[in-house]
Amino acid sequence: MFKFLCININFFYFAIASLIMQIGIGLTQVAVYGHLARIDASPLYFTLAFSLATIPGLFSSQIGSYLSKKVNIIFLCVAIQLLGAFSLFLPILGINNNQIILLLFAEFISAFIAGFIYPISQIYIKRVFTDKNYLPLASKLDVYLFSINIIIGTFIGTLLYAYFNTENYLLINSLAYVISSFIYVIAYFTKKNISIKNLIITENFSFNKNNRFLNRRILFLKNFSIEQKYPFLILIYLPIATTPSISLLPTIGNKYGSNILILGINLTPALLFILAKTIGQIIGPMLIKNYMFEKFYNNKSVFIKCNFLFLLMYLVIYFIDNIYISIILIISAHIFSNIVFSLGMFATQRTFKIDEISDVSAKQYQISTFSMAIISLMSGFLVKYIPYYVLIFIPFIIIYLLLFFQENTAKSLILNKRKNSIDKVD
CATH class of the missing domain: 1.20.1250 (Growth Hormone; Chain: A;)
Structure with missing residues:
Protein backbone atom coordinates (compact mmCIF):
# COMPACT_ATOMS: atom_id res chain seq x y z
CA MET A 1 0.00 0.00 0.00
CA PHE A 2 2.67 2.55 1.05
CA LYS A 3 4.78 1.72 -2.00
CA PHE A 4 1.79 2.35 -4.27
CA LEU A 5 0.98 5.66 -2.57
CA CYS A 6 4.60 6.80 -2.90
CA ILE A 7 4.56 6.03 -6.62
CA ASN A 8 1.13 7.64 -7.09
CA ILE A 9 1.59 10.65 -4.82
CA ASN A 10 -1.20 12.47 -6.69
CA PHE A 11 -3.70 9.89 -5.40
CA PHE A 12 -2.31 10.34 -1.88
CA TYR A 13 -3.10 14.07 -2.07
CA PHE A 14 -6.53 13.36 -3.58
CA ALA A 15 -7.33 10.89 -0.78
CA ILE A 16 -6.16 13.29 1.95
CA ALA A 17 -8.28 16.11 0.47
CA SER A 18 -11.32 13.80 0.36
CA LEU A 19 -10.70 12.66 3.93
CA ILE A 20 -10.48 16.22 5.29
CA MET A 21 -13.71 17.07 3.46
CA GLN A 22 -15.49 14.03 4.93
CA ILE A 23 -14.26 14.82 8.46
CA GLY A 24 -15.67 18.33 8.09
CA ILE A 25 -19.01 16.87 6.99
CA GLY A 26 -19.00 14.57 10.03
CA LEU A 27 -18.40 17.52 12.35
CA THR A 28 -21.28 19.41 10.74
CA GLN A 29 -23.67 16.53 11.37
CA VAL A 30 -22.61 16.45 15.02
CA ALA A 31 -23.06 20.23 15.26
CA VAL A 32 -26.54 20.25 13.70
CA TYR A 33 -27.97 17.35 15.74
CA GLY A 34 -26.17 18.53 18.88
CA HIS A 35 -27.56 22.05 18.55
CA LEU A 36 -31.08 20.75 17.91
CA ALA A 37 -30.82 18.61 21.05
CA ARG A 38 -29.32 21.51 23.05
CA ILE A 39 -32.24 23.85 22.26
CA ASP A 40 -34.79 21.03 22.67
CA ALA A 41 -36.04 21.45 19.11
CA SER A 42 -39.26 19.93 17.80
CA PRO A 43 -39.02 16.35 16.37
CA LEU A 44 -40.01 17.93 13.04
CA TYR A 45 -36.59 19.60 12.80
CA PHE A 46 -34.80 16.30 13.44
CA THR A 47 -36.83 14.75 10.62
CA LEU A 48 -35.95 17.68 8.34
CA ALA A 49 -32.27 17.31 9.26
CA PHE A 50 -32.39 13.63 8.32
CA SER A 51 -34.07 14.42 5.00
CA LEU A 52 -31.59 17.18 4.18
CA ALA A 53 -28.72 14.80 4.96
CA THR A 54 -29.85 12.39 2.21
CA ILE A 55 -32.09 13.95 -0.46
CA PRO A 56 -29.64 16.56 -1.95
CA GLY A 57 -27.16 13.79 -2.79
CA LEU A 58 -29.71 12.20 -5.12
CA PHE A 59 -29.53 15.22 -7.40
CA SER A 60 -25.95 16.39 -6.84
CA SER A 61 -24.47 13.01 -7.78
CA GLN A 62 -26.17 13.30 -11.17
CA ILE A 63 -24.90 16.87 -11.56
CA GLY A 64 -21.36 15.75 -10.66
CA SER A 65 -21.55 12.90 -13.17
CA TYR A 66 -22.79 15.24 -15.91
CA LEU A 67 -20.22 17.98 -15.28
CA SER A 68 -17.36 15.45 -15.20
CA LYS A 69 -17.90 15.12 -18.97
CA LYS A 70 -17.65 18.90 -19.44
CA VAL A 71 -15.05 20.14 -16.94
CA ASN A 72 -11.70 19.01 -15.49
CA ILE A 73 -12.73 16.88 -12.51
CA ILE A 74 -10.23 18.43 -10.06
CA PHE A 75 -11.56 21.89 -10.94
CA LEU A 76 -15.02 20.59 -10.01
CA CYS A 77 -13.69 19.34 -6.66
CA VAL A 78 -12.06 22.70 -5.88
CA ALA A 79 -15.13 24.71 -6.94
CA ILE A 80 -17.57 22.67 -4.83
CA GLN A 81 -15.26 22.86 -1.78
CA LEU A 82 -15.01 26.66 -1.97
CA LEU A 83 -18.76 26.93 -2.54
CA GLY A 84 -19.32 24.79 0.55
CA ALA A 85 -16.90 26.87 2.65
CA PHE A 86 -18.67 30.15 1.90
CA SER A 87 -22.17 28.64 2.11
CA LEU A 88 -21.63 27.60 5.75
CA PHE A 89 -21.77 31.22 6.85
CA LEU A 90 -25.54 31.08 6.32
CA PRO A 91 -26.05 28.39 9.04
CA ILE A 92 -23.76 30.40 11.36
CA LEU A 93 -25.94 33.44 10.72
CA GLY A 94 -28.98 31.28 11.45
CA ILE A 95 -27.61 30.25 14.88
CA ASN A 96 -26.93 33.85 15.86
CA ASN A 97 -30.46 34.87 14.81
CA ASN A 98 -32.27 31.77 16.13
CA GLN A 99 -33.24 30.68 12.62
CA ILE A 100 -33.23 26.87 12.76
CA ILE A 101 -34.03 26.52 9.07
CA LEU A 102 -30.76 28.26 8.19
CA LEU A 103 -28.91 25.91 10.56
CA LEU A 104 -30.41 22.92 8.74
CA PHE A 105 -29.02 24.37 5.51
CA ALA A 106 -25.62 23.09 6.73
CA GLU A 107 -26.91 19.52 6.33
CA PHE A 108 -28.12 20.35 2.82
CA ILE A 109 -24.67 21.67 1.87
CA SER A 110 -22.88 18.59 3.29
CA ALA A 111 -25.17 16.12 1.54
CA PHE A 112 -24.97 18.04 -1.74
CA ILE A 113 -21.16 18.08 -1.69
CA ALA A 114 -20.87 14.39 -0.69
CA GLY A 115 -23.16 13.34 -3.55
CA PHE A 116 -21.44 15.65 -6.04
CA ILE A 117 -17.96 14.34 -5.24
CA TYR A 118 -18.83 10.61 -5.23
CA PRO A 119 -18.93 9.90 -9.03
CA ILE A 120 -15.93 12.18 -9.55
CA SER A 121 -13.88 10.26 -6.99
CA GLN A 122 -14.79 6.98 -8.70
CA ILE A 123 -13.50 8.37 -12.02
CA TYR A 124 -10.24 9.41 -10.34
CA ILE A 125 -9.82 5.97 -8.73
CA LYS A 126 -10.48 4.23 -12.04
CA ARG A 127 -7.80 6.35 -13.75
CA VAL A 128 -5.20 5.84 -11.02
CA PHE A 129 -5.73 2.11 -10.54
CA THR A 130 -5.31 1.11 -14.19
CA ASP A 131 -3.59 -2.14 -13.21
CA LYS A 132 -6.30 -4.62 -12.17
CA ASN A 133 -3.90 -6.11 -9.62
CA TYR A 134 -4.22 -2.89 -7.61
CA LEU A 135 -8.05 -2.72 -7.66
CA PRO A 136 -8.37 -4.65 -4.35
CA LEU A 137 -6.19 -1.95 -2.77
CA ALA A 138 -8.50 0.74 -4.16
CA SER A 139 -11.50 -1.00 -2.59
CA LYS A 140 -9.78 -1.23 0.78
CA LEU A 141 -8.61 2.39 0.75
CA ASP A 142 -12.16 3.58 0.03
CA VAL A 143 -13.42 1.76 3.12
CA TYR A 144 -10.55 2.99 5.31
CA LEU A 145 -11.14 6.63 4.34
CA PHE A 146 -14.84 6.31 5.14
CA SER A 147 -14.13 4.67 8.51
CA ILE A 148 -11.49 7.21 9.57
CA ASN A 149 -13.99 9.95 8.77
CA ILE A 150 -16.51 8.37 11.16
CA ILE A 151 -13.93 7.97 13.94
CA ILE A 152 -12.63 11.55 13.72
CA GLY A 153 -15.64 13.43 12.40
CA THR A 154 -18.46 11.67 14.23
CA PHE A 155 -17.02 9.83 17.23
CA ILE A 156 -14.36 12.30 18.41
CA GLY A 157 -16.57 15.17 17.22
CA THR A 158 -19.36 13.98 19.51
CA LEU A 159 -16.98 13.61 22.46
CA LEU A 160 -15.69 17.17 22.04
CA TYR A 161 -19.04 18.80 21.27
CA ALA A 162 -19.69 19.54 24.95
CA TYR A 163 -16.57 21.77 24.99
CA PHE A 164 -17.28 23.77 21.80
CA ASN A 165 -20.24 25.73 20.52
CA THR A 166 -21.99 24.97 17.24
CA GLU A 167 -20.54 27.98 15.42
CA ASN A 168 -17.00 26.72 16.05
CA TYR A 169 -17.86 23.33 14.55
CA LEU A 170 -19.27 24.95 11.42
CA LEU A 171 -16.21 27.20 11.14
CA ILE A 172 -13.97 24.11 11.40
CA ASN A 173 -15.96 22.50 8.58
CA SER A 174 -15.64 25.67 6.49
CA LEU A 175 -11.89 25.64 7.10
CA ALA A 176 -11.79 21.92 6.20
CA TYR A 177 -13.38 22.73 2.82
CA VAL A 178 -10.77 25.43 2.14
CA ILE A 179 -7.85 23.18 3.13
CA SER A 180 -9.33 20.36 1.06
CA SER A 181 -9.57 22.62 -2.01
CA PHE A 182 -5.87 23.54 -1.71
CA ILE A 183 -4.85 19.87 -1.46
CA TYR A 184 -6.99 19.04 -4.51
CA VAL A 185 -5.00 21.73 -6.36
CA ILE A 186 -1.73 20.07 -5.26
CA ALA A 187 -3.07 16.72 -6.56
CA TYR A 188 -3.86 18.42 -9.87
CA PHE A 189 -0.38 19.87 -10.34
CA THR A 190 1.25 16.59 -9.29
CA LYS A 191 -0.31 14.79 -12.26
CA LYS A 192 -2.52 16.94 -14.48
CA ASN A 193 -3.60 14.37 -17.06
CA ILE A 194 -5.39 12.23 -14.43
CA SER A 195 -8.01 14.92 -13.87
CA ILE A 196 -9.07 15.65 -17.46
CA LYS A 197 -12.80 15.68 -18.18
CA ASN A 198 -14.52 12.41 -19.10
CA LEU A 199 -14.49 12.89 -22.89
CA ILE A 200 -15.18 9.41 -24.25
CA ILE A 201 -18.77 8.14 -24.38
CA THR A 202 -19.35 4.47 -25.09
CA GLU A 203 -21.77 4.03 -27.98
CA ASN A 204 -23.59 0.97 -26.72
CA PHE A 205 -23.80 1.89 -23.05
CA SER A 206 -27.20 2.25 -21.43
CA PHE A 207 -26.72 5.92 -20.50
CA ASN A 208 -26.06 7.01 -24.09
CA LYS A 209 -27.89 10.18 -25.17
CA ASN A 210 -29.34 8.34 -28.17
CA ASN A 211 -31.44 6.18 -25.87
Whole structure:
Protein backbone atom coordinates (compact mmCIF):
# COMPACT_ATOMS: atom_id res chain seq x y z
CA MET A 1 0.00 0.00 0.00
CA PHE A 2 2.67 2.55 1.05
CA LYS A 3 4.78 1.72 -2.00
CA PHE A 4 1.79 2.35 -4.27
CA LEU A 5 0.98 5.66 -2.57
CA CYS A 6 4.60 6.80 -2.90
CA ILE A 7 4.56 6.03 -6.62
CA ASN A 8 1.13 7.64 -7.09
CA ILE A 9 1.59 10.65 -4.82
CA ASN A 10 -1.20 12.47 -6.69
CA PHE A 11 -3.70 9.89 -5.40
CA PHE A 12 -2.31 10.34 -1.88
CA TYR A 13 -3.10 14.07 -2.07
CA PHE A 14 -6.53 13.36 -3.58
CA ALA A 15 -7.33 10.89 -0.78
CA ILE A 16 -6.16 13.29 1.95
CA ALA A 17 -8.28 16.11 0.47
CA SER A 18 -11.32 13.80 0.36
CA LEU A 19 -10.70 12.66 3.93
CA ILE A 20 -10.48 16.22 5.29
CA MET A 21 -13.71 17.07 3.46
CA GLN A 22 -15.49 14.03 4.93
CA ILE A 23 -14.26 14.82 8.46
CA GLY A 24 -15.67 18.33 8.09
CA ILE A 25 -19.01 16.87 6.99
CA GLY A 26 -19.00 14.57 10.03
CA LEU A 27 -18.40 17.52 12.35
CA THR A 28 -21.28 19.41 10.74
CA GLN A 29 -23.67 16.53 11.37
CA VAL A 30 -22.61 16.45 15.02
CA ALA A 31 -23.06 20.23 15.26
CA VAL A 32 -26.54 20.25 13.70
CA TYR A 33 -27.97 17.35 15.74
CA GLY A 34 -26.17 18.53 18.88
CA HIS A 35 -27.56 22.05 18.55
CA LEU A 36 -31.08 20.75 17.91
CA ALA A 37 -30.82 18.61 21.05
CA ARG A 38 -29.32 21.51 23.05
CA ILE A 39 -32.24 23.85 22.26
CA ASP A 40 -34.79 21.03 22.67
CA ALA A 41 -36.04 21.45 19.11
CA SER A 42 -39.26 19.93 17.80
CA PRO A 43 -39.02 16.35 16.37
CA LEU A 44 -40.01 17.93 13.04
CA TYR A 45 -36.59 19.60 12.80
CA PHE A 46 -34.80 16.30 13.44
CA THR A 47 -36.83 14.75 10.62
CA LEU A 48 -35.95 17.68 8.34
CA ALA A 49 -32.27 17.31 9.26
CA PHE A 50 -32.39 13.63 8.32
CA SER A 51 -34.07 14.42 5.00
CA LEU A 52 -31.59 17.18 4.18
CA ALA A 53 -28.72 14.80 4.96
CA THR A 54 -29.85 12.39 2.21
CA ILE A 55 -32.09 13.95 -0.46
CA PRO A 56 -29.64 16.56 -1.95
CA GLY A 57 -27.16 13.79 -2.79
CA LEU A 58 -29.71 12.20 -5.12
CA PHE A 59 -29.53 15.22 -7.40
CA SER A 60 -25.95 16.39 -6.84
CA SER A 61 -24.47 13.01 -7.78
CA GLN A 62 -26.17 13.30 -11.17
CA ILE A 63 -24.90 16.87 -11.56
CA GLY A 64 -21.36 15.75 -10.66
CA SER A 65 -21.55 12.90 -13.17
CA TYR A 66 -22.79 15.24 -15.91
CA LEU A 67 -20.22 17.98 -15.28
CA SER A 68 -17.36 15.45 -15.20
CA LYS A 69 -17.90 15.12 -18.97
CA LYS A 70 -17.65 18.90 -19.44
CA VAL A 71 -15.05 20.14 -16.94
CA ASN A 72 -11.70 19.01 -15.49
CA ILE A 73 -12.73 16.88 -12.51
CA ILE A 74 -10.23 18.43 -10.06
CA PHE A 75 -11.56 21.89 -10.94
CA LEU A 76 -15.02 20.59 -10.01
CA CYS A 77 -13.69 19.34 -6.66
CA VAL A 78 -12.06 22.70 -5.88
CA ALA A 79 -15.13 24.71 -6.94
CA ILE A 80 -17.57 22.67 -4.83
CA GLN A 81 -15.26 22.86 -1.78
CA LEU A 82 -15.01 26.66 -1.97
CA LEU A 83 -18.76 26.93 -2.54
CA GLY A 84 -19.32 24.79 0.55
CA ALA A 85 -16.90 26.87 2.65
CA PHE A 86 -18.67 30.15 1.90
CA SER A 87 -22.17 28.64 2.11
CA LEU A 88 -21.63 27.60 5.75
CA PHE A 89 -21.77 31.22 6.85
CA LEU A 90 -25.54 31.08 6.32
CA PRO A 91 -26.05 28.39 9.04
CA ILE A 92 -23.76 30.40 11.36
CA LEU A 93 -25.94 33.44 10.72
CA GLY A 94 -28.98 31.28 11.45
CA ILE A 95 -27.61 30.25 14.88
CA ASN A 96 -26.93 33.85 15.86
CA ASN A 97 -30.46 34.87 14.81
CA ASN A 98 -32.27 31.77 16.13
CA GLN A 99 -33.24 30.68 12.62
CA ILE A 100 -33.23 26.87 12.76
CA ILE A 101 -34.03 26.52 9.07
CA LEU A 102 -30.76 28.26 8.19
CA LEU A 103 -28.91 25.91 10.56
CA LEU A 104 -30.41 22.92 8.74
CA PHE A 105 -29.02 24.37 5.51
CA ALA A 106 -25.62 23.09 6.73
CA GLU A 107 -26.91 19.52 6.33
CA PHE A 108 -28.12 20.35 2.82
CA ILE A 109 -24.67 21.67 1.87
CA SER A 110 -22.88 18.59 3.29
CA ALA A 111 -25.17 16.12 1.54
CA PHE A 112 -24.97 18.04 -1.74
CA ILE A 113 -21.16 18.08 -1.69
CA ALA A 114 -20.87 14.39 -0.69
CA GLY A 115 -23.16 13.34 -3.55
CA PHE A 116 -21.44 15.65 -6.04
CA ILE A 117 -17.96 14.34 -5.24
CA TYR A 118 -18.83 10.61 -5.23
CA PRO A 119 -18.93 9.90 -9.03
CA ILE A 120 -15.93 12.18 -9.55
CA SER A 121 -13.88 10.26 -6.99
CA GLN A 122 -14.79 6.98 -8.70
CA ILE A 123 -13.50 8.37 -12.02
CA TYR A 124 -10.24 9.41 -10.34
CA ILE A 125 -9.82 5.97 -8.73
CA LYS A 126 -10.48 4.23 -12.04
CA ARG A 127 -7.80 6.35 -13.75
CA VAL A 128 -5.20 5.84 -11.02
CA PHE A 129 -5.73 2.11 -10.54
CA THR A 130 -5.31 1.11 -14.19
CA ASP A 131 -3.59 -2.14 -13.21
CA LYS A 132 -6.30 -4.62 -12.17
CA ASN A 133 -3.90 -6.11 -9.62
CA TYR A 134 -4.22 -2.89 -7.61
CA LEU A 135 -8.05 -2.72 -7.66
CA PRO A 136 -8.37 -4.65 -4.35
CA LEU A 137 -6.19 -1.95 -2.77
CA ALA A 138 -8.50 0.74 -4.16
CA SER A 139 -11.50 -1.00 -2.59
CA LYS A 140 -9.78 -1.23 0.78
CA LEU A 141 -8.61 2.39 0.75
CA ASP A 142 -12.16 3.58 0.03
CA VAL A 143 -13.42 1.76 3.12
CA TYR A 144 -10.55 2.99 5.31
CA LEU A 145 -11.14 6.63 4.34
CA PHE A 146 -14.84 6.31 5.14
CA SER A 147 -14.13 4.67 8.51
CA ILE A 148 -11.49 7.21 9.57
CA ASN A 149 -13.99 9.95 8.77
CA ILE A 150 -16.51 8.37 11.16
CA ILE A 151 -13.93 7.97 13.94
CA ILE A 152 -12.63 11.55 13.72
CA GLY A 153 -15.64 13.43 12.40
CA THR A 154 -18.46 11.67 14.23
CA PHE A 155 -17.02 9.83 17.23
CA ILE A 156 -14.36 12.30 18.41
CA GLY A 157 -16.57 15.17 17.22
CA THR A 158 -19.36 13.98 19.51
CA LEU A 159 -16.98 13.61 22.46
CA LEU A 160 -15.69 17.17 22.04
CA TYR A 161 -19.04 18.80 21.27
CA ALA A 162 -19.69 19.54 24.95
CA TYR A 163 -16.57 21.77 24.99
CA PHE A 164 -17.28 23.77 21.80
CA ASN A 165 -20.24 25.73 20.52
CA THR A 166 -21.99 24.97 17.24
CA GLU A 167 -20.54 27.98 15.42
CA ASN A 168 -17.00 26.72 16.05
CA TYR A 169 -17.86 23.33 14.55
CA LEU A 170 -19.27 24.95 11.42
CA LEU A 171 -16.21 27.20 11.14
CA ILE A 172 -13.97 24.11 11.40
CA ASN A 173 -15.96 22.50 8.58
CA SER A 174 -15.64 25.67 6.49
CA LEU A 175 -11.89 25.64 7.10
CA ALA A 176 -11.79 21.92 6.20
CA TYR A 177 -13.38 22.73 2.82
CA VAL A 178 -10.77 25.43 2.14
CA ILE A 179 -7.85 23.18 3.13
CA SER A 180 -9.33 20.36 1.06
CA SER A 181 -9.57 22.62 -2.01
CA PHE A 182 -5.87 23.54 -1.71
CA ILE A 183 -4.85 19.87 -1.46
CA TYR A 184 -6.99 19.04 -4.51
CA VAL A 185 -5.00 21.73 -6.36
CA ILE A 186 -1.73 20.07 -5.26
CA ALA A 187 -3.07 16.72 -6.56
CA TYR A 188 -3.86 18.42 -9.87
CA PHE A 189 -0.38 19.87 -10.34
CA THR A 190 1.25 16.59 -9.29
CA LYS A 191 -0.31 14.79 -12.26
CA LYS A 192 -2.52 16.94 -14.48
CA ASN A 193 -3.60 14.37 -17.06
CA ILE A 194 -5.39 12.23 -14.43
CA SER A 195 -8.01 14.92 -13.87
CA ILE A 196 -9.07 15.65 -17.46
CA LYS A 197 -12.80 15.68 -18.18
CA ASN A 198 -14.52 12.41 -19.10
CA LEU A 199 -14.49 12.89 -22.89
CA ILE A 200 -15.18 9.41 -24.25
CA ILE A 201 -18.77 8.14 -24.38
CA THR A 202 -19.35 4.47 -25.09
CA GLU A 203 -21.77 4.03 -27.98
CA ASN A 204 -23.59 0.97 -26.72
CA PHE A 205 -23.80 1.89 -23.05
CA SER A 206 -27.20 2.25 -21.43
CA PHE A 207 -26.72 5.92 -20.50
CA ASN A 208 -26.06 7.01 -24.09
CA LYS A 209 -27.89 10.18 -25.17
CA ASN A 210 -29.34 8.34 -28.17
CA ASN A 211 -31.44 6.18 -25.87
CA ARG A 212 -34.84 7.41 -24.83
CA PHE A 213 -35.21 9.12 -21.44
CA LEU A 214 -37.13 6.20 -19.92
CA ASN A 215 -34.45 3.66 -20.85
CA ARG A 216 -31.60 5.98 -19.97
CA ARG A 217 -32.80 7.17 -16.55
CA ILE A 218 -35.29 4.64 -15.21
CA LEU A 219 -35.10 1.31 -17.06
CA PHE A 220 -31.34 1.47 -17.60
CA LEU A 221 -30.69 -1.85 -15.82
CA LYS A 222 -32.33 -3.87 -18.59
CA ASN A 223 -29.62 -2.62 -20.97
CA PHE A 224 -26.82 -4.06 -18.84
CA SER A 225 -25.23 -7.33 -19.84
CA ILE A 226 -25.56 -10.37 -17.56
CA GLU A 227 -21.98 -9.80 -16.39
CA GLN A 228 -22.69 -6.17 -15.47
CA LYS A 229 -25.94 -6.52 -13.52
CA TYR A 230 -24.76 -8.16 -10.32
CA PRO A 231 -21.59 -5.99 -9.91
CA PHE A 232 -23.84 -2.94 -10.28
CA LEU A 233 -26.40 -4.23 -7.77
CA ILE A 234 -24.05 -5.33 -4.95
CA LEU A 235 -23.65 -1.80 -3.55
CA ILE A 236 -27.43 -1.33 -3.77
CA TYR A 237 -28.48 -4.65 -2.26
CA LEU A 238 -26.07 -4.26 0.67
CA PRO A 239 -27.60 -1.10 2.22
CA ILE A 240 -31.11 -2.41 1.55
CA ALA A 241 -30.30 -5.59 3.50
CA THR A 242 -28.53 -3.86 6.41
CA THR A 243 -30.45 -0.58 6.86
CA PRO A 244 -33.31 -1.93 9.04
CA SER A 245 -30.84 -3.37 11.56
CA ILE A 246 -28.63 -0.27 11.66
CA SER A 247 -31.50 2.24 11.77
CA LEU A 248 -33.12 0.41 14.70
CA LEU A 249 -29.85 0.09 16.64
CA PRO A 250 -30.62 3.14 18.86
CA THR A 251 -33.76 1.40 20.11
CA ILE A 252 -31.56 -1.47 21.31
CA GLY A 253 -29.11 0.95 22.90
CA ASN A 254 -31.88 2.53 24.99
CA LYS A 255 -32.06 -0.54 27.25
CA TYR A 256 -28.54 0.18 28.53
CA GLY A 257 -29.46 3.64 29.82
CA SER A 258 -28.32 7.07 28.71
CA ASN A 259 -24.67 7.00 29.81
CA ILE A 260 -22.02 4.36 30.51
CA LEU A 261 -18.64 4.90 32.16
CA ILE A 262 -15.88 3.08 30.25
CA LEU A 263 -12.17 3.69 30.96
CA GLY A 264 -13.10 6.84 32.85
CA ILE A 265 -15.00 8.29 29.86
CA ASN A 266 -18.73 8.93 30.07
CA LEU A 267 -20.24 7.62 26.83
CA THR A 268 -23.73 7.04 25.47
CA PRO A 269 -24.54 3.54 24.12
CA ALA A 270 -25.24 5.10 20.70
CA LEU A 271 -21.71 6.54 20.57
CA LEU A 272 -20.20 3.22 21.63
CA PHE A 273 -22.14 1.41 18.93
CA ILE A 274 -20.94 3.93 16.30
CA LEU A 275 -17.35 3.24 17.34
CA ALA A 276 -17.97 -0.53 17.26
CA LYS A 277 -19.42 -0.26 13.73
CA THR A 278 -16.38 1.68 12.58
CA ILE A 279 -13.92 -0.83 14.03
CA GLY A 280 -15.74 -3.62 12.19
CA GLN A 281 -15.72 -1.60 8.97
CA ILE A 282 -11.95 -1.19 9.18
CA ILE A 283 -11.24 -4.85 10.04
CA GLY A 284 -13.50 -6.31 7.30
CA PRO A 285 -11.37 -5.39 4.25
CA MET A 286 -8.19 -6.40 6.10
CA LEU A 287 -9.39 -10.00 6.18
CA ILE A 288 -9.64 -10.27 2.38
CA LYS A 289 -6.42 -11.13 0.60
CA ASN A 290 -5.92 -9.47 -2.77
CA TYR A 291 -6.35 -12.71 -4.74
CA MET A 292 -9.70 -13.30 -3.00
CA PHE A 293 -11.27 -10.22 -4.64
CA GLU A 294 -10.98 -11.72 -8.11
CA LYS A 295 -12.26 -15.05 -6.83
CA PHE A 296 -15.29 -13.83 -4.86
CA TYR A 297 -16.46 -10.49 -6.33
CA ASN A 298 -19.10 -12.17 -8.55
CA ASN A 299 -19.99 -14.93 -6.11
CA LYS A 300 -23.56 -14.44 -4.92
CA SER A 301 -23.22 -17.03 -2.13
CA VAL A 302 -20.58 -14.83 -0.45
CA PHE A 303 -23.06 -11.95 -0.45
CA ILE A 304 -25.84 -14.15 0.98
CA LYS A 305 -23.66 -15.75 3.68
CA CYS A 306 -22.04 -12.51 4.85
CA ASN A 307 -25.36 -10.67 5.04
CA PHE A 308 -27.02 -13.58 6.84
CA LEU A 309 -24.23 -13.57 9.43
CA PHE A 310 -24.59 -9.79 9.75
CA LEU A 311 -28.31 -10.15 10.51
CA LEU A 312 -27.69 -13.09 12.83
CA MET A 313 -25.33 -10.93 14.93
CA TYR A 314 -27.94 -8.18 15.17
CA LEU A 315 -30.58 -10.73 16.07
CA VAL A 316 -28.51 -11.96 19.02
CA ILE A 317 -27.89 -8.34 20.13
CA TYR A 318 -31.65 -7.88 20.42
CA PHE A 319 -32.02 -10.76 22.89
CA ILE A 320 -29.04 -10.14 25.19
CA ASP A 321 -28.51 -7.55 27.95
CA ASN A 322 -24.73 -7.35 28.06
CA ILE A 323 -23.35 -4.22 26.39
CA TYR A 324 -19.82 -5.62 26.07
CA ILE A 325 -21.04 -8.70 24.19
CA SER A 326 -23.26 -6.41 22.09
CA ILE A 327 -20.22 -4.32 21.12
CA ILE A 328 -18.29 -7.45 20.08
CA LEU A 329 -21.27 -8.63 18.02
CA ILE A 330 -21.63 -5.23 16.31
CA ILE A 331 -17.93 -5.28 15.39
CA SER A 332 -18.33 -8.82 14.01
CA ALA A 333 -21.48 -7.92 12.07
CA HIS A 334 -19.81 -4.99 10.33
CA ILE A 335 -16.76 -7.07 9.49
CA PHE A 336 -19.06 -9.24 7.38
CA SER A 337 -20.97 -6.31 5.83
CA ASN A 338 -17.77 -4.52 4.87
CA ILE A 339 -16.31 -7.63 3.27
CA VAL A 340 -19.30 -7.37 0.91
CA PHE A 341 -18.84 -3.60 0.55
CA SER A 342 -15.18 -4.03 -0.46
CA LEU A 343 -16.12 -6.70 -2.98
CA GLY A 344 -18.83 -4.40 -4.34
CA MET A 345 -16.39 -1.51 -4.82
CA PHE A 346 -13.97 -3.89 -6.55
CA ALA A 347 -16.72 -5.33 -8.76
CA THR A 348 -17.83 -1.88 -9.94
CA GLN A 349 -14.31 -0.70 -10.77
CA ARG A 350 -13.41 -4.00 -12.46
CA THR A 351 -16.58 -4.45 -14.53
CA PHE A 352 -17.25 -0.98 -15.93
CA LYS A 353 -15.09 1.05 -18.29
CA ILE A 354 -13.58 4.42 -17.45
CA ASP A 355 -16.17 6.34 -19.49
CA GLU A 356 -19.02 4.43 -17.82
CA ILE A 357 -17.92 4.70 -14.20
CA SER A 358 -19.27 8.20 -13.45
CA ASP A 359 -22.82 7.36 -14.58
CA VAL A 360 -22.76 3.94 -12.94
CA SER A 361 -21.47 5.23 -9.59
CA ALA A 362 -23.96 8.14 -9.65
CA LYS A 363 -26.84 5.68 -10.17
CA GLN A 364 -25.55 3.42 -7.38
CA TYR A 365 -25.26 6.40 -5.04
CA GLN A 366 -28.75 7.67 -5.88
CA ILE A 367 -30.54 4.34 -5.55
CA SER A 368 -28.74 3.24 -2.38
CA THR A 369 -29.21 6.66 -0.69
CA PHE A 370 -32.89 6.78 -1.58
CA SER A 371 -33.37 3.16 -0.44
CA MET A 372 -31.68 3.80 2.91
CA ALA A 373 -33.80 6.89 3.55
CA ILE A 374 -37.09 5.14 2.74
CA ILE A 375 -36.25 1.85 4.48
CA SER A 376 -35.06 3.52 7.69
CA LEU A 377 -38.29 5.57 7.89
CA MET A 378 -40.41 2.50 7.14
CA SER A 379 -38.50 0.46 9.74
CA GLY A 380 -39.15 3.10 12.40
CA PHE A 381 -42.85 2.93 11.61
CA LEU A 382 -43.24 -0.83 11.10
CA VAL A 383 -41.33 -1.86 14.24
CA LYS A 384 -44.47 -0.90 16.20
CA TYR A 385 -46.41 -3.63 14.39
CA ILE A 386 -43.79 -6.19 13.31
CA PRO A 387 -41.29 -7.75 15.76
CA TYR A 388 -37.71 -6.50 15.34
CA TYR A 389 -36.35 -10.01 14.71
CA VAL A 390 -38.80 -10.44 11.80
CA LEU A 391 -38.49 -6.94 10.37
CA ILE A 392 -34.70 -6.98 9.90
CA PHE A 393 -34.89 -10.16 7.77
CA ILE A 394 -37.60 -8.96 5.33
CA PRO A 395 -35.29 -7.06 2.88
CA PHE A 396 -32.75 -9.88 3.03
CA ILE A 397 -35.38 -12.48 2.04
CA ILE A 398 -36.61 -10.28 -0.82
CA ILE A 399 -33.03 -9.81 -2.11
CA TYR A 400 -32.36 -13.55 -1.80
CA LEU A 401 -35.42 -14.29 -3.97
CA LEU A 402 -34.36 -11.63 -6.51
CA LEU A 403 -30.88 -13.14 -6.75
CA PHE A 404 -32.37 -16.62 -7.09
CA PHE A 405 -34.65 -15.61 -9.99
CA GLN A 406 -31.90 -13.51 -11.58
CA GLU A 407 -29.53 -16.49 -11.49
CA ASN A 408 -32.13 -18.78 -13.07
CA THR A 409 -32.93 -16.19 -15.75
CA ALA A 410 -29.24 -15.79 -16.56
CA LYS A 411 -28.79 -19.56 -16.86
CA SER A 412 -31.83 -19.80 -19.16
CA LEU A 413 -30.45 -17.05 -21.41
CA ILE A 414 -27.07 -18.76 -21.63
CA LEU A 415 -28.68 -22.11 -22.45
CA ASN A 416 -30.90 -20.51 -25.12
CA LYS A 417 -27.89 -18.82 -26.73
CA ARG A 418 -26.01 -22.11 -26.81
CA LYS A 419 -29.04 -23.90 -28.26
CA ASN A 420 -29.47 -21.23 -30.95
CA SER A 421 -25.80 -21.38 -31.89
CA ILE A 422 -25.98 -25.20 -32.17
CA ASP A 423 -29.12 -24.93 -34.35
CA LYS A 424 -27.34 -22.47 -36.67
CA VAL A 425 -24.40 -24.84 -37.03
CA ASP A 426 -26.74 -27.69 -37.90
